[in-house]
Amino acid sequence: MDAEWSGDWVAGRLGVELVGDGELRELLGLALRRNPKRAHLLVSNVLGKHVPQRPSVVHGVGYELGERVRDLLGEAEARRAVVLGYAETATGLGHAVADGLGVAPYLHSTRRLVDGVAQAGGFEEAHSHATSHLLLPEDPDLLAAGAEGSPLVLVDDEFSTGNTVLNTIRALHARYPRDRYVIVALVDMRSEADQGRLAEFAEEIGARVDLIARARGTVRLPEGVLEKGLSLVAAHDAGHAAPVPPAPRSAPARVALDWPAGVPDGGRHGFTPVHRAALEAALPAMAGRLADALGDARRVLVLGFEELMYAPLRLATALEDATAAEVRYSTTTRSPVLAVDDPGYAIRSRIVFPAHDDPSDGPGDRYAYNVAGAGFDAVVAVVDSAGDTPALHAPDGLLARLAGHTGQVLLAVVPSYVPPTTTERASAKASDRQEAATMLPEPLRGPAFSSYAAEDVGWLLQDLSDTALEAPTEEREEAIQSGGAHYAESLPVEYQPSPQYQELFKAALDDSAARIARAVGTVTETVLAERGPRPVLVSLARAGTPVGVLMRRWAQHRHGVDLPHYAVSIVRGRGIDANALRWLAAHHDPADVVFVDGWTGKGAITRELAAALEDFEGFDPEIAVLADPGGCVRTYGTREDFLIPSACLNSTVSGLISRTVLRSDLVGPHDFHGAKFYRELAGTDVSGLFLDTVAARFDEVADAVDAEAKELLAADRAPTWEGWAAVERISEEYGIHDVNLVKPGVGETTRVLLRRVPWKILAKRGAGADLDHVRLLAEQRGVPVEEVGDLPYTCVGLIHPKYTRGATGADGTAVTAK
Numbered sequence: 001m002d003a004e005w006s007g008d009w010v011a012g013r014l015g016v017e018l019v020g021d022g023e024l025r026e027l028l029g030l031a032l033r034r035n036p037k038r039a040h041l042l043v044s045n046v047l048g049k050h051v052p053q054r055p056s057v058v059h060g061v062g063y064e065l066g067e068r069v070r071d072l073l074g075e076a077e078a079r080r081a082v083v084l085g086y087a088e089t090a091t092g093l094g095h096a097v098a099d100g101l102g103v104a105p106y107l108h109s110t111r112r113l114v115d116g117v118a119q120a121g122g123f124e125e126a127h128s129h130a131t132s133h134l135l136l137p138e139d140p141d142l143l144a145a146g147a148e149g150s151p152l153v154l155v156d157d158e159f160s161t162g163n164t165v166l167n168t169i170r171a172l173h174a175r176y177p178r179d180r181y182v183i184v185a186l187v188d189m190r191s192e193a194d195q196g197r198l199a200e201f202a203e204e205i206g207a208r209v210d211l212i213a214r215a216r217g218t219v220r221l222p223e224g225v226l227e228k229g230l231s232l233v234a235a236h237d238a239g240h241a242a243p244v245p246p247a248p249r250s251a252p253a254r255v256a257l258d259w260p261a262g263v264p265d266g267g268r269h270g271f272t273p274v275h276r277a278a279l280e281a282a283l284p285a286m287a288g289r290l291a292d293a294l295g296d297a298r299r300v301l302v303l304g305f306e307e308l309m310y311a312p313l314r315l316a317t318a319l320e321d322a323t324a325a326e327v328r329y330s331t332t333t334r335s336p337v338l339a340v341d342d343p344g345y346a347i348r349s350r351i352v353f354p355a356h357d358d359p360s361d362g363p364g365d366r367y368a369y370n371v372a373g374a375g376f377d378a379v380v381a382v383v384d385s386a387g388d389t390p391a392l393h394a395p396d397g398l399l400a401r402l403a404g405h406t407g408q409v410l411l412a413v414v415p416s417y418v419p420p421t422t423t424e425r426a427s428a429k430a431s432d433r434q435e436a437a438t439m440l441p442e443p444l445r446g447p448a449f450s451s452y453a454a455e456d457v458g459w460l461l462q463d464l465s466d467t468a469l470e471a472p473t474e475e476r477e478e479a480i481q482s483g484g485a486h487y488a489e490s491l492p493v494e495y496q497p498s499p500q501y502q503e504l505f506k507a508a509l510d511d512s513a514a515r516i517a518r519a520v521g522t523v524t525e526t527v528l529a530e531r532g533p534r535p536v537l538v539s540l541a542r543a544g545t546p547v548g549v550l551m552r553r554w555a556q557h558r559h560g561v562d563l564p565h566y567a568v569s570i571v572r573g574r575g576i577d578a579n580a581l582r583w584l585a586a587h588h589d590p591a592d593v594v595f596v597d598g599w600t601g602k603g604a605i606t607r608e609l610a611a612a613l614e615d616f617e618g619f620d621p622e623i624a625v626l627a628d629p630g631g632c633v634r635t636y637g638t639r640e641d642f643l644i645p646s647a648c649l650n651s652t653v654s655g656l657i658s659r660t661v662l663r664s665d666l667v668g669p670h671d672f673h674g675a676k677f678y679r680e681l682a683g684t685d686v687s688g689l690f691l692d693t694v695a696a697r698f699d700e701v702a703d704a705v706d707a708e709a710k711e712l713l714a715a716d717r718a719p720t721w722e723g724w725a726a727v728e729r730i731s732e733e734y735g736i737h738d739v740n741l742v743k744p745g746v747g748e749t750t751r752v753l754l755r756r757v758p759w760k761i762l763a764k765r766g767a768g769a770d771l772d773h774v775r776l777l778a779e780q781r782g783v784p785v786e787e788v789g790d791l792p793y794t795c796v797g798l799i800h801p802k803y804t805r806g807a808t809g810a811d812g813t814a815v816t817a818k
Contacts, residue, residue, distance in 0.1 A: 005029070006043070008344030013232060014225055016040055020187075020217015027187060027215055029346030032233050034336040039229025040219070041337055043346035044186060047157050048313060049089050050337070050347060050369045052301055052328035055316035061214060062093045062155075065184050066100020068212050069153055072182065075739055076724060079103045079607045080150040081182075082142060085267065086157075086164070087111055087133060088334065092309030094155035095267055097184055099276065103611060104153070107142060108267040109133035110307060112386075113360040117269065117419055133168075138269040138419035144176045151180040159185035159213060161194055166201050173205050180208045188213035233338050245351075245396075248403030252393075254411045255293045255380075257286045257315075260669075264417035265384045266310050274615055277574055279314065281664035287318035290380060293410055297325055297378035301371060303402070304331030305383040306357075311414045312382035319380075328376070332368045332398065339369065349373045351405070353398045356383075356391035368398070371405060378408035386416040440583045440670070443566060449677050450655035451687050456549045457655070458566045460580035461541065464661055464674035470494070489663045492754075494650055494678060498780075504773050505653075505686065509645040509693050511769060516644060517697035519626050519637025520547070521705030522712065524554040526635055527594050527624050529713055534561060535594045538584065540605065540623075541567040541675065542654040543598035543747070546646045546690060547626045551596060553695050558702065564588065569660035569673035572604055575612035577673045581619065590618030597625045599644060601748040603632030603721060604740075629745050629793055631720035641794040643770040646690055647747035650754060651678050655687045726792045730762070734798060741799040744792075746770060752797030753777040759800040760784045764791040771795055 006029030010016055018024060029043040029051070045051050048058035070078045078101055085094020085108035098106035110133070117136045120143055137143065143152070152172065154165050165183050183198075188211060190197075202209040222228075259265075260282040263275050294300060302319065304312035309331050316329040339350040349372040352365050371379070379402045383392065388411075391397055403409045443458030444450070450459060469491040497505065527535055539548030545567045555561045568580040584593055595609060600623075610621040623633050629641035646653045658676040661667070666674055727742045736742060743752045752758045753774065761778050763771055765787045774795055778785050 004344045006045075006344060006346040009340060009342050010040060010345065012344075014040070014228055015222040016225065017220040018217060019220060020189075021215050023215045024187065024217040031340075031345060031347040032229055032338040034233060034338065039226045039233075040221070041335075041346075042158055042187070042189065042219070043337075044157055047089065047186065048092060048304075048309065048329045049157075049331055049333060052330040052370055052374060055302065055313055055320050055327060055329040058092070058329055059096050059099070059313055059317050061186065062096025063100035065155075065186075065212060065214065066097040066102070068100075069097065069182055069184060070101050071737070072210060072212065073151055073180075074724075074728060075604065076607065076721065077151055077180070079611055081153055082107065082150060083153045083155060084108065084135075084143075084168075085155045088307045088309075090156045091266060091307045092304070092313050092331075093157060093186065095271065095310035096313075097153065097155045098267075098271070101153070103273055105142060105273070106267040106271045107135065107137050107269075108307070109135055110268045111359075112268070112307070112357070114268070114418065136269055142270055143172065150178055151182055152178060153182045153184060155184045157185065158187050158189050159183060159211065160189045160219075162190060162197055162201075166197070169201075169209070170205065173207065178207065181210070183209065183211045185211070185213045186215070188216040189218055191218050236338060236340065242352075245401055246404035248400050249407050250403060250409070252381075252399040252403060252409040252411050253293065254413070255290060257289065257412050257414065258282075259286070259414050265414045266308055266417075268307065269417060269419050271310075272615065273611070274575065274578070278669070281669075283314055283318040284322065284664075286315060287322040290315065290319050290410070290412065291323045291325075294323070294325065294378050294380070294408070297408060299326045299375060299377045300328070301374070301376045301379045301406075302327065302329045303368060303371070303379055303381050304329070305381070305387055306332055306334060306366070308382065308384050308387075308414065311384075312380075312412075315380075315382060315412070325377075328374075330368070330370065332366055334364070334366060336365070336367065337369065341373070351398075351401045353396060353401045354391055354394070356389050356397060357387035358389065366398070368402070371402070373405070376406045378410065379406045380410045380412055382412045382414065384414050384416040388413045440579055440586075440672070443583075446655065450657050451682065451685050452545075452549060452655040455562075456552065456565065457539070457545060458564075459541070459657070459675070460566050460568045460577065460583055460672050461657075461660065461675045462667070462672045463677060464666060465676045465679070467666065467674075467676070469658075469661060469676065489661070491658050491661065491676065492756075494658075494681065497649060497652070497684070501648075501773065501776060502684070502686075504776060505645060505648045506689075508643055508648065508769070508773060509690060512643055512645060513693045514697045514701055515642065516550075516626070516694045518701040518704055518708070520550045520554050520694065521558070521637075521698065521701055522708045523624050523626060523635060523637035524551045525705060525709035526712055527551070528555065528559070528561075529709070530635070531594050531620075532592065534592065535563060536584070536588045536592045537563050537565040537596050538593050539565065539567045539596040540570050540609075541660050542651070542657050543647070544596045544625075545654055545657070546687070547598050548596040549691055550694055551624075553691070554698060557695070557698050569662065569675070570605060570608060570612070571660065571662050571673070572608055574662055576609060578612075578616075579670065579672050581613075581616050583672075585616070585618065590616070591620065593619055595621070595623045597623050598646065599627040599745060599747045600625055600630040600632040600636075601723070601743060601745045603630050603719075603724065606632045627745075627747075630723035632723070633719055634717040636717075641745050643746050643773070647750045648773050649686070652681055652684050653686055653690050656681055656685055723792055727796075730796060730798075736798065736801045738801065741801055743797040743799065745796075746774065746794050749774055749795045749797035750777070752799055753781060753783065756797075757800040758783045759798045760786055762786050762788045762791060762796040762798065764794050765789045767794050 010030035031041045033041040046061045081104045083098040083106045087109045091108040120135045302316035320327045351368040445454040446452045537548045539545045552565045570576040613619045613621045624635040628636035656678045661674040
């Protein structure tokens with residue numbers, strides 16, 4: 001016999017039917033609401049609002065939807081997207097979708113007026129008990145910036161008639177028109193009559209509108225269901241006296257979270273990827289403080305507060321990781337719902353208490369559902385400081401009501417974020433610049449850090465040479481692809497080139513030195529012509545650093561100009577080192593900074609840099625590269641995909657410096673990102689050989705450089721992004737379904753073979769000596785090289801799409817299921 005469904009009670013009495021795919025009844029139950037506009041309530045089991053649920057499930061469902069949005073949009077459009085969630089029910093869901101999207105800022109509507117913050121819009125929700133939604137972004141351009149190529153992702157818990165979301169789009173489109181919208185919902189519950197409205201609406205506004213949902217179905221309502229539902233609620237109330245709240249069992253205790261400074265409590269005024277990274281770094285310590293205060297509690301509820309859903313959810317997920325206790329998560333709500341203690345009904349119990357945040361629409365009752373009688377040993381109530389009022393602590397307030405149903409109540413308060421005024425922001429930026437000048441260390445330089453000469457480059461990094469960071473390649477790949485770790489949290493074991501490979505490098509260097517010198521000269525002359533006579537070169541460590549040193553040498557050799565050159569860390573998915581930018585802004589005019597990299601693949605770092613610099617005024621996000629086979633930048637030495645010998649090796653051609661490291665236990669809020677100096681590899685270091693061999697050809701190529709630079713400066717050099725379509729095609733054609741596992745170009749392919757778990761190499765048919773080192777590495781690792789005719793790159797490296805440690809990359813036969 002099937003287990004009783006938490007919608008049976010309503011379905012049996014009102015004749016309501018829930019029809020849809022197999023997962024629908026697992027996601028939803030039914031209840032009755034005290035609402036004259038809609039009698040029934042779809043009660044989500046995974047939203048974390050009315051039904052306590054494991055926090056990892058709540059966050060995971062939204063995160064997965066965000067990943068689906070990213071797959072739909074593609075990486076380029078995903079980086080330009082803005083996510084908008086709906087108060088109060090979907091504020092946490094929207095946050096989780098933004099997490100899954102990974103690179104998008106987030107904003108949710110609010111019903112709380114905030115003095116001094118201008119409205120960027122608002123809308124009504126017809127069927128809700130509280131209709132007015134306000135949009136109060138701190139950045140007034142958040143919804144407008146790049147609107148024409150900037151998709152708006154709207155997140156709600158359910159898509160029923162579609163009226164609320166479509167009315168929102170219509171209102172925003174009139175003010176901030178754009179070409180694309182994506183609607184995200186846990187469940188698509190449109191009736192057959194509403195199914196065609198989305199396409200009609202998209203045609204009406206002249207934009208593409210997509211819909212992504214976890215499950216689909218519909219609610220079939222018999223005639224007269226509203227009146228019948230209201231009568232049923234009234235009859236139930238008449239026959240059941242309100243229970244007397246039990247006396248508190250113990251006094252609530254306050255726990256200091258030490259919330260990270262500058263991180264908003266949620267998305268009411270906007271929440272950026274920078275905020276997300278800062279919160280992630282602080283979560284383990286905050287969860288540890290909660291775990292210590294909870295002691296031996298075995299069943300714990302983390303209870304959020306109306307729109308404050310994300311902060312308590314992430315605290316709950318961290319607590320789930322930090323303790324062996326059974327952790328559940330839900331939030332309080334404004335929504336009045338009938339409670340019936342029946343296993344076939346979704347709302348078994350309710351706690352009633354007065355509003356405690358001085359709401360702008362006046363006092364009223366608030367509710368916590370399915371908490372009473374649920375057997376929690378402890379409840380952690382998480383509120384923002386605006387809700388930490390005498391009403392919260394009153395004898396009939398939330399804390400006292402909770403204390404009647406559990407043996408331990410803890411209060412954790414998150415500071416309410418209030419955006420600064422324009423004057424305050426300007427003052428804070430000036431203060432930040434001054435602080436950067438006085439607190440941050442000076443750049444590291446050789447020979448103490450790196451084998452480069454001190455004048456060649458200053459490394460805006462911290463020295464982690466004495467820290468064990470290396471992990472076997474297969475273990476790193478498993479952790480990275482499973483989401484267990486970020487690639488920047490560890491280092492691959494440094495590749496030790498065989499004598500045969502070293503000879504191959506030297507031969508390649510001799511063959512290509514003039515070609516490299518010409519590209520170095522061309523990109524440097526372009527920079528000098530367009531960015532002034534004394535630009536500040538800032539290379540992206542570490543592939544950009546040899547190029548930055550060569551550009552500096554060209555300027556010195558041809559023009560007698562001694563250009564400053566620094567190396568900074570940028571990490572895909574985490575952004576550029578903000579402290580390094582602060583140091584640069586304190587010592588140089590940001591307008592003079594020119595970012596330098598070795599080559600482009602599909603342009604991931606190009607987009608990463610542009611996104612990261614949105615929070616820093618004055619810096620130009622344009623990257624100057626030696627080679628731009630991906631068509632991703634406008635300042636380059638060449639767009640040919642050829643062998644750059646510095647891509648053949650790792651640290652031994654890059655000053656003996658490792659790839660950069662970003663890990664919360666090693667890199668604090670006032671630290672530069674880290675890296676290691678491999679002094680022990682000095683015997684195989686060819687960093688100086690590479691620089692000297694290329695620089696020796698400068699005079700030989702000078703006339704060709706002058707001609708090419710003149711031609712380029714007069715040409716249309718707008719990025720074409722032509723390589724991106726090829727990457728997406730290859731990802732689907734080879735069944736990988738993840739563009740991050742497709743590494744185009746000679747440089748990126750070499751990195752796959754040296755540092756990742758390769759699956760196969762695609763080589764352009766007829767490619768010659770440029771691929772000799774790739775073929776040798778592939779042979780050493782047992783990786784097949786497949787000749788392809790219509791490849792826009794010389795070669796493409798495919799990372800193994802299955803990440804178990806047995807995935808050696810040859811044919812996949814060693815891979816077993818996780």
